[in-house]
Amino acid sequence: HAPADDSLYIGLGAKEGIRKIVATFVPLVLADARIKESFSETDIKNLTLRLEQQFCVLAGGPCEYKGSKMTEVHDGLNVTNAQFNALTEDLQIAMERNGVPSRIQNKLVALLAPMQRGIVTK
């Protein structure tokens, strides 16, 4: 079969680029008054690792996501659309700060959008 399209993965800076984006993203989330409360009992090291894996897989990179299903993880957190948008905004800021072109930023955000249905429960 045809090789996987890894142009987004490359655009994000491959494994090291994704690591840096997540390393910027997580502290932004934890400082964001709109959503930080949700993460008060979260294992941040685990969250960081899972986000790296998930973004890598979504971008077409050579990774495996070994976390839980999005519906299971976020069930009971009462996540709102506004919170989903706040988190997405933080991700865009994180990508911006790491020099990711907006065309590439938009591609990752577009891949996250369909997850909204499984994450937002309120």
Ligand code: HEM
């Ligand atoms: C595109 C949107 C989102 C994505 C891709 C995403 C992705 C993830 C991933 C990969 C994990 C780790 C799963 C694991 O440990 O196995 C996680 C955990 C978590 N997410 Fe999200 N998430 C999103 C939106 C949100 C929003 C909007 C909130 C709340 C404001 C939220 C709150 C949490 C919390 C609290 C945890 C940790 C749960 C725990 O420790 O049990 N997430 N998320």
